[in-house]
Amino acid sequence: xxxxxxxxxxxxxxxxxxxxxxxxxxxxxxxxxxxxxxxxxxxxxxxxxxxxxxxxxxxxxxxxxxxxxxxxxxxxxxxxxxxxxxxxxxxxxxxxxxxxxxxxxxxxxxxxxxxxxxxxxxxxxxxxxxxxxxxxxxxxxxxxxxxxxxxxxxxxxxxxxxxxxxxxxxxxxxxxxxxxxxxxxxxxxxxxxxxxxxxxxxxxxxxxxxxxxxxxxxxxxxxxxxxxxxxxxxxxxxxxxxxxxxxxxxxxxxxxxxxxxxxxxxxxxxxxxxxxxxxxxxxxxxxxxxxxxxxxxxxxxxxxxxxxxxxxxxxxxxxxxxxxxxxxxxxxxxxxxxxxxxxxxxxxxxxxxxxxxxxxxxxxxxxxxxxxxxxxxxxxxxxxxxxxxxxxxxxxxxxxxxxxxxxxxxxxxxxxx
Numbered sequence: 201x202x203x204x205x206x207x208x209x210x211x212x213x214x215x216x217x218x219x220x221x222x223x224x225x226x227x228x229x230x231x232x233x234x235x236x237x238x239x240x241x242x243x244x245x246x247x248x249x250x251x252x253x254x255x256x257x258x259x260x261x262x263x264x265x266x267x268x269x270x271x272x273x274x275x276x277x278x279x280x281x282x283x284x285x286x287x288x289x290x291x292x293x294x295x296x297x298x299x300x301x302x303x304x305x306x307x308x309x310x311x312x313x314x315x316x317x318x319x320x321x322x323x324x325x326x327x328x329x330x331x332x333x334x335x336x337x338x339x340x341x342x343x344x345x346x347x348x349x350x351x352x353x354x355x356x357x358x359x360x361x362x363x364x365x366x367x368x369x370x371x372x373x374x375x376x377x378x379x380x381x382x383x384x385x386x387x388x389x390x391x392x393x394x395x396x397x398x399x400x401x402x403x404x405x406x407x408x409x410x411x412x413x414x415x416x417x418x419x420x421x422x423x424x425x426x427x428x429x430x431x432x433x434x435x436x437x438x439x440x441x442x443x444x445x446x447x448x449x450x451x452x453x454x455x456x457x458x459x460x461x462x463x464x465x466x467x468x469x470x471x472x473x474x475x476x477x478x479x480x481x482x483x484x485x486x487x488x489x490x491x492x493x494x495x496x497x498x499x500x501x502x503x504x505x506x507x508x509x510x511x512x513x514x515x516x517x518x519x520x521x522x523x524x525x526x527x528x529x530x531x532x533x534x535x536x537x538x539x540x541x542x543x544x545x546x547x548x549x550x551x552x553x554x555x556x557x558x559x560x561x562x563x564x565x566x567x568x569x570x571x572x573x574x575x576x577x578x579x580x581x582x583x584x585x586x587x588x589x590x591x592x593x594x595x596x597x598x599x600x601x602x603x604x605x606x607x608x609x610x611x612x613x614x615x616x617x
Contacts, residue, residue, distance in 0.1 A: 214584035216243055219250050221617035226251055229607050237593040237604070240511040241612055244519040244578060244586040249512070258494065258508035259592040262567030263453045264576040265502030267514060268495055270446040270532040271521050272482040273461045275489055276468045279443035279528055283464065285324060285379070287333040287408075288431035296346040297333060297419070297434060298427040299408055301379025301401065303353055303463050303473075304439040305456040308382050309407060310389065321444045324437035326381050326404075327411055332435030334415035347409045348422035349401045353378035354463060356474030362504035371396050373455040373503060376463075376475075379404050383456045443531035450535030450565055451543035455501040462500025475499055491516045505569055511590035514576040519588040522578050536563035536577050539609065549606055558610030564589075571596035575605040582616030 222241065230237055230253065240255035242248060249255065261268075273281075283304040290296030306323040337345065358375035359368070367373055371394025374384030380400040382388035387395070397403040401424065409419035439445065442461070449457040462478035469484055471477035479497045486492035494513030498504040521532040537543030540550030540559030544566040550559040564577025576590040591608050594600035 214581075216248075216585060217250060217581055217583070217587075217615045217617045222612070222615050223251050225611045225615060225617075226608060229604065229611060236595050236598075237591060238511045239589075239591050239608065240515050241587055241589045242512075242515045242519060244522050244588045247516060247519055250587065252512075255512040255515075255590075256494065256510050258496065258510050259574075260505050260569060260572045260594075260596060261502055261507050261509040261514065261576075261592065262569040262572050262574050263455075263502040264514055264565050264567040264574045264590070264592075265497055265500065265507050265509065266449055266453065266458045267517055267521075267532060267536075267565045267576055268486070268497065268509065269458055269462050269465075269482060269500040270450060270535070271489075271491075271517050271529055272485040273442060273465050274446060274521075274529045274531060275526075276465050276481070276485045277442055279441060279446075279531055281442040281464065283439040283460070284436060285326075285329065285438075286436040287329060287434045288427050289434060290346075290348055290425070290431070291428050292346075295344075296348050296422060297337070297412075298425060298431065299347060299349040299379060299401075299405055300427050301349065301351050301353060301377065301404070303378050303460050303467075305374065305377075305380040305383045305400075305460050306439060306445075307380070307404075307437065308388065309411070310382070321440040321448055324439050326407065326437070329435045329437045330408055330411035331415055334412050334417045336434040337412075337417050342417070344418045345412070346422040347405045347412070347419050348425040349379055349405045350425060350427045351378040351401045352426050353467070354473050356472065356476070360475045360499035360504050362498060362506035364503075367503060368396060370394065373459065373501065374400055376456075376459045377401050378473075380456070381407055446531040447535035450532065451537055453544050453566065455503060458501040459499065486517070489520060491520055502567055503569075505572070505596060511576075511592050514574075514590035514592075515588040518576055518578055518590070522586060522588065533563060533578065536565055538563055539606070549602070550610070552603070555603065555606040555610040557614040558606060558612075561613040562609045564609060566602070567592075568602070569596065571598055571600060573600040573602045573605060575602075575609060577609070579609060579613040581612060582614055587612055 494510035
């Protein structure tokens with residue numbers, strides 16, 4: 201695989217491409233200024249624009265929003281941050297357990313073996329949490345409990361402004377909650393079935409009660425509550441690191457994890473742990489990084505068509521994440537799919553005429569909504585210079601061709617000009 205599939209080097213020693221030549225190649229692919237596509241290519245080191253077409257005009261970013269969310273989270277929390285899910289003693293005298301959700305939607309009932317077979321990270325084990333809890337209860341002589349649940353870490357609605365009504369029934373995302381198991385999937389072992397439960401925390405409590413039963417403690421699902429201050433901890437599990445989370449959500453464009461990461465930023469910044477509070481917190485962090493201009497979001501995943509981001513903002517954020525001066529942001533780059541090889545840029549993309557030159561040389565986040573296709577990332581050109589780009593096509597009203605964006609990215613990578 202070409203070198204760009206690994207960590208990108210700054211490419212400072214390589215010469216910049218001639219803007220006239222680059223413009224001629226890109227314009228030939230764009231098809232003229234009337235085409236509904238906003239484009240920018242910048243030098244990743246100097247942030248100097250090399251090609252622009254409506255680069256400062258906001259457009260619907262779709263899932264390239266996840267690049268914004270990920271960079272803000274890594275900057276605010278650090279790549280080693282983890283999310284805790286725990287079980288504690290309730291207020292009743294030995295009669296109830298409280299599941300306390302910290303916002304990790306990937307806590308799983310699947311075994312580590314079955315998880316690794318999917319190529320996913322080693323997510324926190326709900327089964328292990330039940331085992332720890334049952335062991336502690338039995339040691340205290342408790343053999344029967346009610347499982348209540350605390351979801352107070354999150355506030356506000358479980359869906360974002362602009363989300364389409366079909367997103368939940370179609371399984372694009374689960375209702376966002378501080379306590380969710382297996383991303384709220386009805387059948388977590390069936391990767392072809394995306395159906396989600398209507399009430400993730402209630403479903404989690406029911407599942408936990410069943411798991412406690414397997415470990416010798418009879419249990420029933422209880423009610424929503426708030427864990428007592430200083431409650432005795434019975435068991436605890438932690439998510440993968442934020443760096444691992446970001447790599448996963450970027451590669452697979454995972455909506456559930458993106459929304460969880462957004463709320464972690466809100467918690468860190470002391471903002472309301474809601475869609476709006478998370479968006480506000482992200483913008484604050486981006487402002488401190490100097491890359492907030494041109495960013496307006498309503499969620500963390502990009503499912504909301506009300507999000508508006510300029511191509512220039514996306515390219516600047518990608519360039520910042522690729523900078524050797526910001527190693528804490530690196531997971532936002534290493535998580536980007538590699539053209540023609542991984543994630544949402546895997547085959548057949550970059551395996552056809554016109555885009556093959558970008559295979560292995562382009563790392564980018566994709567975005568797709570009805571009538572919208574976007575691509576933002578980085579590429580080494582033929583001389584080894586690292587460039588950042590963002591292509592945003594469509595207005596939500598007509599058809600779009602993601603292949604055109606792949607051809608544009610490949611033209612950037614192939615430019616030894």
